[in-house]
Amino acid sequence: MFIAFVIVAIFAIAGKVIFDLFGITLYALRITGGILVFMIGFNMLQGDSTHQKTKEKAYSPAQQQAALSIAVSPLAMPILAGPG
Secondary structure, three states, X not given: OHHHHHHHHHHHHHHHHHHHHHOOOHHHHHHHHHHHHHHHHHHHHHOOOOOXXXXXXXXXXXXXXXXXXXXXXXXXXXXXXXXX
């Protein structure tokens, strides 16, 4: 939850400058956010689960915990803060 707060705070303070720097309009952000929400919802309706291909290798409990504790990724940031 802290990460979502930081993302929202940064964009509340410097969002206009960041969007102007990259040439992103509010209209384009809304369209992109809507497309992402639609795609995620459509995949949820399909009920397909993703399967990762892993080698048949034993991992230590520390390695398993490290793999499960990934909290921040470039894809997770827009989802935490919302589409606009």
